[in-house]
Amino acid sequence: MAEKINKEKDCSTFGLRKINMIADKKNIAIPDFRHTAPVDQVGVEERASRFTKRSIKKETKLNGLLLALNMIDLTTLEGKDSDGKVKQLCYKAMHLHDAYPGLPTVAAICVYPSMVKVAKAALGDSGIKVAAVATAFPSGQSSRAVKLSDTRFALANGADEIDMVISRGKFLQGEYNYVFDEIAAIKDACGDTRLKVILETGELGTYDKVRKASEIAMYAGADFIKTSTGKISPAATMPVTLVMLEAIRDFYYATGKRIAMKPAGGISKSKLALYYLVMLNEVLGEAWMNNHWFRFGASSLANDILMQLEKERTGVYQSPNYFSID
Amino acid sequence: MSKAIKKNTIQLKFDSARVYEPAIESKSAAKIKPVYDLFINGKFEKPLSKKYFNTINPASEEILSSVAMAGKADVNKAVLAARNAYERTWKKMPAAERAKYIYRIARMIQEKAREFAIIETLDGGKPIRESRDFDVPTAANHFFYYAGWADKLEYAFPNRKAMPLGVAGQIIPWNFPLLMAAWKIAPALATGNTVVLKPAETTPLTALKLAEIIQEADLPPGVVNIITGAGDTGANIVNHADINKIAFTGSTAVGKIIQRAIAGTNKKATLELGGKAANIIFDDAPLDQAVEGIINGIFFNQGHVCCAGSRLYVQESVYEQVIQKLKDRMETLIVGNPMDKNTDVGAINSREQLATIQRYIKLGNQEGAEMYQSACALPKKGFFCKPTIFTNVAQSNRIAQEEIFGPVLAIQSFRTDDEVIEKANNTAFGLSAGIWTDKGSKIFNLTSKMRAGVVWANTYNKFDPTSPFGGYKESGYGREGGLHGLFPYVKLV
Numbered sequence: 137m138a139e140k141i142n143k144e145k146d147c148s149t150f151g152l153r154k155i156n157m158i159a160d161k162k163n164i165a166i167p168d169f170r171h172t173a174p175v176d177q178v179g180v181e182e183r184a185s186r187f188t189k190r191s192i193k194k195e196t197k198l199n200g201l202l203l204a205l206n207m208i209d210l211t212t213l214e215g216k217d218s219d220g221k222v223k224q225l226c227y228k229a230m231h232l233h234d235a236y237p238g239l240p241t242v243a244a245i246c247v248y249p250s251m252v253k254v255a256k257a258a259l260g261d262s263g264i265k266v267a268a269v270a271t272a273f274p275s276g277q278s279s280r281a282v283k284l285s286d287t288r289f290a291l292a293n294g295a296d297e298i299d300m301v302i303s304r305g306k307f308l309q310g311e312y313n314y315v316f317d318e319i320a321a322i323k324d325a326c327g328d329t330r331l332k333v334i335l336e337t338g339e340l341g342t343y344d345k346v347r348k349a350s351e352i353a354m355y356a357g358a359d360f361i362k363t364s365t366g367k368i369s370p371a372a373t374m375p376v377t378l379v380m381l382e383a384i385r386d387f388y389y390a391t392g393k394r395i396a397m398k399p400a401g402g403i404s405k406s407k408l409a410l411y412y413l414v415m416l417n418e419v420l421g422e423a424w425m426n427n428h429w430f431r432f433g434a435s436s437l438a439n440d441i442l443m444q445l446e447k448e449r450t451g452v453y454q455s456p457n458y459f460s461i462d
Numbered sequence: 463m464s465k466a467i468k469k470n471t472i473q474l475k476f477d478s479a480r481v482y483e484p485a486i487e488s489k490s491a492a493k494i495k496p497v498y499d500l501f502i503n504g505k506f507e508k509p510l511s512k513k514y515f516n517t518i519n520p521a522s523e524e525i526l527s528s529v530a531m532a533g534k535a536d537v538n539k540a541v542l543a544a545r546n547a548y549e550r551t552w553k554k555m556p557a558a559e560r561a562k563y564i565y566r567i568a569r570m571i572q573e574k575a576r577e578f579a580i581i582e583t584l585d586g587g588k589p590i591r592e593s594r595d596f597d598v599p600t601a602a603n604h605f606f607y608y609a610g611w612a613d614k615l616e617y618a619f620p621n622r623k624a625m626p627l628g629v630a631g632q633i634i635p636w637n638f639p640l641l642m643a644a645w646k647i648a649p650a651l652a653t654g655n656t657v658v659l660k661p662a663e664t665t666p667l668t669a670l671k672l673a674e675i676i677q678e679a680d681l682p683p684g685v686v687n688i689i690t691g692a693g694d695t696g697a698n699i700v701n702h703a704d705i706n707k708i709a710f711t712g713s714t715a716v717g718k719i720i721q722r723a724i725a726g727t728n729k730k731a732t733l734e735l736g737g738k739a740a741n742i743i744f745d746d747a748p749l750d751q752a753v754e755g756i757i758n759g760i761f762f763n764q765g766h767v768c769c770a771g772s773r774l775y776v777q778e779s780v781y782e783q784v785i786q787k788l789k790d791r792m793e794t795l796i797v798g799n800p801m802d803k804n805t806d807v808g809a810i811n812s813r814e815q816l817a818t819i820q821r822y823i824k825l826g827n828q829e830g831a832e833m834y835q836s837a838c839a840l841p842k843k844g845f846f847c848k849p850t851i852f853t854n855v856a857q858s859n860r861i862a863q864e865e866i867f868g869p870v871l872a873i874q875s876f877r878t879d880d881e882v883i884e885k886a887n888n889t890a891f892g893l894s895a896g897i898w899t900d901k902g903s904k905i906f907n908l909t910s911k912m913r914a915g916v917v918w919a920n921t922y923n924k925f926d927p928t929s930p931f932g933g934y935k936e937s938g939y940g941r942e943g944g945l946h947g948l949f950p951y952v953k954l955v
Contacts, residue, residue: 139509171747171749173748174748175748175751176748176751177753179748179752179755179920180750182754183750189480189591191482191485192482192484192485193482193484193485196482196483197483243739382750385474388474389783417476417478418476418794420476421474421475421476421478422476422477
């Protein structure tokens with residue numbers, strides 16, 4: 137026991153020292169992105185499915201559901217979004233289901249830059265963050281100047297977090313330096329504002345490429361790596377998220393710096409969300425088990441979790457009509 | 463631990479990974495009788511020896527049931543029943559009819575899968591997740607597969623006629639009790655032989671449950687006889703004059719005794735014995751998946767696997783990285799009650815086996831190897847062992863040479879391909895090996911040079927009824943599974 141306490145103490149002070157060192161960015165050696173760690177498709181899919189064999193019951197399930205709720209980036213990213221819709225969504229973010237006392241809020245709401253001002257005003261001092269998708273979201277098919285100006289516009293309107301997309305075309309061409317520089321430039325514009333880098337894994341094609349893109353993003357300054365825009369299918373899957381979590385772990389081993397993770401799109405059921413949490417817990421450990429280090433990008437997941445929570449509380453499922461759709 | 467920190471490694475914290483709310487499979491879903499007799503000639507009969515022995519749950523040390531001890535007279539009776547069934551019904555039956563029976567057994571195993579899984583876990587100590595997801599479905603698949611061969615033997619052996627041998631005496635181990643019974647019985651029946659099978663004394667219950675199914679399936683009496691007992695019972699089967707074929711899975715020591723006993727007789731034999739498999743990680747391997755393969759290789763079924771990847775060779779340039787990942791991964795293994803659906807590593811099969819494993823762990827420390835065990839707490843009752851790895855192991859260490867048959871891994875590093883090929887083959891065994899690399903040509907080079915019956919590339923402990931399994935050297939001879947698995951049960955004319 138004594139040995140264990142020492143171990144933890146040593147580890148954490150050690151980790152801290154590393155992080156301080158990282159603050160001086162010159163000390164991170166940038167690897168050669170042509171040679172990133174290979175990923176075995178069969179192995180990674182098998183491992184991902186193993187997490188779904190965990191049986192999550194009672195207290196663990198309840199805590200997991202509440203945690204998942206608290207990790208949601210409630211999202212609306214449509215051309216037809218209106219001020220009214222965003223305001224409604226913000227109210228929902230703060231009051232998920234008032235019939236159930238003591239619920240947490242979601243982590244953030246995720247909108248286009250033009251809606252940031254409305255969202256900021258609606259959320260007030262609730263502590264819920266406003267994330268803006270920038271950089272010619274979702275395709276990223278524009279010049280760097282436009283992407284930077286898009287980012288600055290979102291920041292000027294008060295965005296707490298920026299979700300950028302990588303240039304998948306350049307990445308697939310093998311122009312890794314271009315992708316790296318672009319992320320670094322956006323991060324530079326963000327300053328202390330946390331930057332989520334969307335890899336759009338559905339367009340990358342292989343796990344090897346997901347791994348490569350994750351490494352490029354992290355070394356270029358990403359605070360989060362995020363799977364998808366939600367506009368392309370497939371969006372987040374468990375194996376893709378696993379590859380990214382393992383990349384985060386290796387980056388942490390190498391630099392002592394924690395990177396956050398956000399799977400987005402396709403996670404609409406609480407059971408699946410719980411399996412993601414199992415995976416997070418068993419790959420990165422408890423330090424990542426909070427909404428600073430992990431988010432779900434989702435719109436319909438919240439209601440499914442609420443339904444499950446009510447079922448846990450009352451013992452019966454309620455009609456979806458009892459849960460607001462925003 | 464202090465060593466790890468000196469090497470400037472960061473260890474992740476996983477305390478919360480082990481605290482899932484218990485999800486216990488219900489015992490009441492399976493029926494275990496208080497007493498089991500011998501299954502001879504289609505009926506459960508009291509042993510002529512009048513003796514019984516207890517089988518216990520290794521996770522709680524509770525007695526599960528009392529099981530008959532077959533003496534010499536009982537073995538004679540079982541062999542006679544098998545002989546009569548062979549001469550009078552089974553060898554004359556059209557192959558397609560035989561297939562129907564085998565198929566029926568497969569279906570009934572599937573129908574009672576949950577009950578089988580529960581009994582397997584209670585009696586043997588393996589995690590319910592493994593018996594549910596691996597042992598039982600794989601056993602059913604084995605029967606399905608050989609049901610298909612029964613009426614197609616002429617295609618298996620073109621231009622030859624495959625004749626059955628007669629009565630097969632089959633002795634199986636305690637690590638995969640139901641699955642090993644399936645491996646033995648299915649090909650024997652498909653080729654037209656009759657069977658006297660003896661399960662291991664610590665794990666007889668699923669074989670007896672299988673006997674109930676065989677009874678229910680209306681298999682002609684005597685075609686399959688299942689008799690329980692210890693080493694003496696096995697010896698009586700091996701030495702019985704009216705047995706035509708011995709199929710044995712178990713330790714190399716017993717395998718040698720059997721070989722001596724049948725020397726000079728007409729008995730055919732397949733022996734599937736021990737192993738000390740090399741699992742080889744090259745620096746270009748997908749490391750996270752390789753670590754998963756190491757875990758699966760040595761901690762699957764508490765390491766009670768004859769083909770377990772118990773010697774790990776890691777290429778020097780990725781050695782530190784792999785060990786770090788491996789240690790972090792070990793911390794997430796949940797060790798405990800095998801009936802909990804979240805348990806990854808269950809109970810050691812018996813007190814004796816636990817003592818053997820502990821003796822080797824002590825030996826490893828004495829030999830100067832560096833031990834690391836996961837920080838998990840072990841249950842107070844029952845036979846449990848922490849997942850254990852040894853680094854700084856020498857090829858001459860006994861923990862690198864002898865089969866431990868437990869969750870204990872001996873790790874060495876290597877530099878060149880030739881070096882690792884030499885080291886991997888430098889063993890008395892030759893059952894299996896694992897190779898991890900992203901380069902296809904390297905896989906083919908290595909597989910052709912490994913003196914091992916099964917070589918897995920970028921995976922480990924994968925089984926399929928269509929794939930033959932068996933050893934080189936002191937790991938035995940003969941193949942089970944696939945088309946090859948038919949051959950030991952036929953004579954070709």
